[in-house]
Amino acid sequence: MAEVDGRILDAVGRFAELSFLRMKPEALLADLQCLFELYGDSFEEVMDGVVKALKDIAQDRVTVSPMKYDLSQYSCYHFQSVVEQGQPADMRSLFKRAEDGTLEVEMIGNRFFPADIYTRATERIEYYLGDIGNMSE
Amino acid sequence: MNIAEALKRTFPMKDLSQGKAASIFASVKSKMPAFVLKNNAPYRAVMTMDDYEILEWAHEYRLTHPGVVWAESLKWESEEDKDDHIALFNRLEATKNSGSLGGKELLDAVQKLAAQQ
Structure with a gap:
């Protein structure tokens, strides 16, 4: 596998x-690698947006949507990769709030790259639960 | 089998007790299961033994090769990317129970992971 780009590690520092x-390190690295591959030259700009979105969520400044079905424990926030008039909210952050108020972020990424983010999140959570098929437990 | 074909192969539960069971079972062929409805909702699937063996194998494969399933789900375009993701997944297995981290712990853990790549 290719060496991790220093720009990705810089972004980790910002997180x-x-x-x-709070986030699983391997999940954060995988998510940032996907975003780096997608946005390339605009990666830092997108990271600005991601960090701002996370701060907004933490400070309850934005409206988040509760998820359903397999992801019902999580909430989702939609935001723009680049803050610009007319730009679609193409980014998603899936998270849950821990009892101590911290944000447990499960996934950050583009809605459709490299695949549907909700499918990817479900796969990831299933993986961490360690028993595919017992999502409701 | 597409949705239209699947719809043609759905049968109400009562058919099984009204003399149509034999014809339903006879219509079941490889990759052509029959679906039984109960209270207007899907209730059971009837399939050939060969199909069942394949399904069982696939289920087992999914449990024993989660990395492959994970990579498939990401729909990477090239085989090389897929192999990379399987490798990454397998390395993640070792850190599966590390849980969520924050601050310097998070940074250190990611740097450690990155160094392994």
Whole structure:
């Protein structure tokens, strides 16, 4: 596998500075690699948007949507990869709020790249649960 | 089998007790199961033994090769990308129980993962 780009590690550093955020390291790395592949030159700009979105969520400044079915424990926030008039909200952040108020982020990514984000999130959660098919437990 | 074909192969539960069971079973062929409805909702699927063996194998494969299933679900375009993702997934297995981290712990853990790539 290719070496991880320094720009991705710089982005990780920005996430690490968010005191309210908790995320599985392997999930964060995988998500950032996907975003880096998709946005390339605009990666840092997209990271600005992601960090702002996470801060907005943490401070309850935005409306989030509760998820359904297999992802019912999570909430989702839609935001733009690049803040611009007319730009679709093409990014998603799936998270849940822990009892101590921290944000447990499960996935951050583009809605459709490299595949449907909700499918990917379901696969990831199933993987961590360790027993595919017992999502409701 | 597409949706239209599947719809043609649905039978109400009462058919099984009204003398049509034999014809329903006879209509079941490889990759052409029959679906039984109960209270207007899908209730059971009837399939050939060969299809059942394939299904059982697929289920087992999914449990024993989650990395492959995971990579397939990501729909990477090239085989090389897929192999990379399987490799990444397998490495993640080792950190599966690390749980969520924040702050410097998160940074250190990601840097450690990145160094392994």
